[in-house]
Amino acid sequence: MVAVAQSRVLRYRPLARLPFHEFDKAYVDRLVAGDPETERHFTRYFGDLMTLKLRSRLRSPAAIEDAKQETFVRVLTSLKRKRSLATPETLGAFVNSTCNNVVFELYRSGSRTTALPDEYDEADDRRPAVDSTMLADEQRGMVKAALDGLPEKDRELLRWLFYEERDKDEICRELNVDRGYLRVLLHRAKARFRERFTDQTTG
């Protein structure tokens, strides 16, 4: 029996006009070489994942953005210093563990200073670059169109969960479902959103 080493082919439907990339040696090499397109893909792809992850850990958008930027700097610096990654397919795990370290350090530094109140609204003087604003506007339009295309019941459920942040048990009582079925309803709404959003971005 001959063991055939299969290269890990990573297939996925592109989201928000993100071109297809494999996390293989060539990808890491392009990152090390500073290829702009690969860097753009890297920061956007992992930036989205980190935003999702950091939402539950850091309160302010500015702190989330800082943690993301610090993670990118550390990962890219490390890759460029070592000129490669021993196992390129573990790039995602490497980014995640670096992000964990950054968050841990933020917590530690935060505990040595006086915490601001939870509801503190600090004016964020930083402004996005013009091209990123245009991209954000473009994406915002596509996201809105995808949401508008959802059945009203889906939109209402999403509003209750994420806009009004209503108590989940209360939502279950109102819909006469249990928590398990609430997950199913969210799963269906998310799947329908993803289908419409992908159509927008690829169509």
Add this chain to the structure above:
Amino acid sequence: MDHRHAIETLALERYLLGEMAEQERDAFEEHFFSCIECAEDARAAGTMRDAVTSGLAGTPKQTSTKVVPMPAPRRRIASIVVPWAAAASLALVAGYQGLVLRQGQKQLAALIVLSPVTLRPASRGQEPVVFATAGAVLTLAVDLGGGVINGDVEYEIRHADGSAIASDRVPAPKDGAPLLLLVPSSLFQSGQHYVLLVKNSGNASLTPADYRFTVGAR
């Protein structure tokens, strides 16, 4: 956590609903950073959640005011029961109001802390970014320049395209204090620019002052 387990247990949905314990949450994050399929699903879900949080799925429907028709008054029937019933009802209402008032006073005794965002005239400094939390109010402290203002001031909050979202005429704050506005965050959309116009006909240095700000996504 492997891919099959993540799919079978609706891990992403539980993650979005905040139903995971810390250890499981960390394991799932470790998974979706390495699994392209789950990562794409997570990115889509994150985009969807952020969009809904910033109001792109619409805001809650306002409850409409219903006009309830009053029944026609009945003919009065003279009875000795009526005065006693009226007295009993009055006592009940008075007792209830007393109870409610005491509860109300108890609520008012609690400290309310507001964290206002100071707005200064557009010509001074950078345009501030304020963050609106869904279901909350946004507290704006409008710096009127510290001068003495007599009479009323008129304000109007507009979208960048000029369409108004709120306006009123209110007594001017005393002794150079800022004008405090508590605005429901549902009136704003994140990522949008807004202009607050303030007018006071008796104060040439204030008229008209515009204050610009951007609402950021939280």
